[in-house]
Amino acid sequence: xxxxxxxxxxxxxxxxxxxxxxxxxxxxxxxxxxxxxxxxxxxxxxxxxxxxxxxxxxxxxxxxxxxxxxxxxxxxxxxxxxxxxxxxxxxxxxxxxxxxxxxxxxxxxxxxxxxxxxxxxxxxxxxxxxxxxxxxxxxxxxxxxxxxxxxxxxxxxxxxxxxxxxxxxxxxxxxxxxxxxxxxxxxxxxxxxxxxxxxxxxxxxxxxxxxxxxxxxxxxxxxxxxxxxxxxxxxxxxxxxxxxxxxxxxxxxxxxxxxxxxxxxxxxxxxxxxxxxxxx
Numbered sequence: 655x656x657x658x659x660x661x662x663x664x665x666x667x668x669x670x671x672x673x674x675x676x677x678x679x680x681x682x683x684x685x686x687x688x689x690x691x692x693x694x695x696x697x698x699x700x701x702x703x704x705x706x707x708x709x710x711x712x713x714x715x716x717x718x719x720x721x722x723x724x725x726x727x728x729x730x731x732x733x734x735x736x737x738x739x740x741x742x743x744x745x746x747x748x749x750x751x752x753x754x755x756x757x758x759x760x761x762x763x764x765x766x767x768x769x770x771x772x773x774x775x776x777x778x779x780x781x782x783x784x785x786x787x788x789x790x791x792x793x794x795x796x797x798x799x800x801x802x803x804x805x806x807x808x809x810x811x812x813x814x815x816x817x818x819x820x821x822x823x824x825x826x827x828x829x830x831x832x833x834x835x836x837x838x839x840x841x842x843x844x845x846x847x848x849x850x851x852x853x854x855x856x857x858x859x860x861x862x863x864x865x866x867x868x869x870x871x872x873x874x875x876x877x878x879x880x881x882x883x884x885x886x887x888x889x890x891x892x893x894x895x896x897x898x899x900x901x902x903x904x905x906x907x908x909x910x911x912x913x914x915x916x917x918x919x920x921x922x923x924x925x926x927x928x929x930x931x932x933x934x
Contacts, residue, residue, distance in 0.1 A: 664894045664909035665918070669925045672865030673744040674856045674886075676879055678872025680897055681915045682753055684733035703840035707777070710824070713833060718819035720836065721792045722800060724771060724785060732759035735870065738919035742926065745865065746856035750872060750879050752838045765849050767878055769838035778832025788825075788834060795823040845878050857882050861889040869895040871915040874903040883907075 679687070705712050732740075736759035739747055747764045749756050752771040756764050772785045793800070799822065827834055839845050857867060867886040874880045874895075880902055886893050887906040895901055896911040896918050904910050911918060 662911065662921075664896070664911050665922055665925055667892055667909065668866050668868055668894055668922055672860060672863045673742060674860060674865065674867050674882075675739055675742065675744045675747045676867065676869045676872060676882055677739065677747065677749045677751060677756070677915075678870070678874075678879065678897075679751060680871025680873075681735045681739070681749075682730070682733070682751055682755055682871075684735060684914070684916050685730040685753075685755060687727060687730055687753055700841055703843035706835060706840060707833070714822050714824050715819045717792065717824045717834075718796075718799075718822035721789070721796070721822075724789065725800060727753060727771065728786075730755060732756075733916055735914075735916040735919045736761075738916070738923045739870070741923045742919075744868075745859065746853065748853050748856075748879070748882065750876070752836075765853055767839070767845055767849055767853065769836070771836050771838055773837035774834050775837040776827035776830060776832045777835055779827060779830045781827065781829055782837055783828075785836065791825045792823075795825055839878070841876075853882055854885060857885050857891070858889065860886065860891045866892045866894060869893065869897070869901070869903065869907075870919060871897055872901065873897065873899065874901045 701712065701716050706716055730753060732755045736755045739756065740759040740761040744763065747756060747761050748767055749764065750767050752766065752768050754766075754770050754772050756766070757770070773782055774785050774788050775782045825834075826832055859865070860867060867883065869879075869883060872879055872895075874883060883893055883895075883903040883906050892908040893903070893906055894909050894911070895903060895907045896913055896915055898912065898914060901907075901910070
């Protein structure tokens with residue numbers, strides 16, 4: 655394990671050559687969005703896909719909470735870590751985050767593995783619409799809801815800690831009246847195959863180009879991200895993990911850096927541009 659401030663062989667390993675970057679919720683904490691599993695994070699049980707589609711009560715509970723959480727999440731801005739990732743010149747950035755901050759930072763080659771919370775899909779007709787449009791409909795259908803629950807705590811997946819949701823009104827699809835769902839991959843739902851295949855292809859190409867897989871701000875607890883680390887390690891590609899706290903992929907890493915992502919990634923951008931950072 656390398657501590658930020660010491661000579662950093664992980665930084666040197668990533669300093670040149672092709673990169674694929676895999677990011678998680680820890681990258682967005684500096685933007686004010688809490689993560690799931692960082693040090694001190696409370697135990698969180700997000701709604702599963704099976705629960706969401708179980709009926710109107712679950713959908714009412716989800717949208718009541720998400721209506722409040724997203725109204726705050728959408729105001730978040732990319733931090734230094736997002737800007738650094740956008741500047742790295744990576745072959746591909748794979749993010750497990752749904753907050754849209756990589757897109758806002760202008761990341762050129764990006765796969766949003768779990769989708770984007772800013773989009774909504776109808777489960778009946780499959781039409782996709784902007785979340786901002788639904789937000790206005792929710793506000794009209796539930797006047798004063800946000801003001802009555804202004805003090806609830808925000809959670810990392812765009813909702814809040816709130817139990818009393820029984821009187822929340824959830825509109826259906828404007829076209830067919832079907833059930834609306836955020837266009838993100840819930841727990842228990844599969845990541846679309848084309849996204850997975852594009853990510854595997856980028857990771858596998860590293861074996862031929864002498865590149866490195868860099869993991870930033872992910873505990874790698876879920877298989878959707880861990881599988882790319884496993885593939886890289888199996889083919890002999892170096893893996894660098896930068897995270898606060900242990901990860902499920904630590905034993906597969908060539909180097910693991912115990913650090914916040916913003917400062918370390920900014921330093922990496924400087925090194926890849928030929929800038930000397932003393933103490934690194």
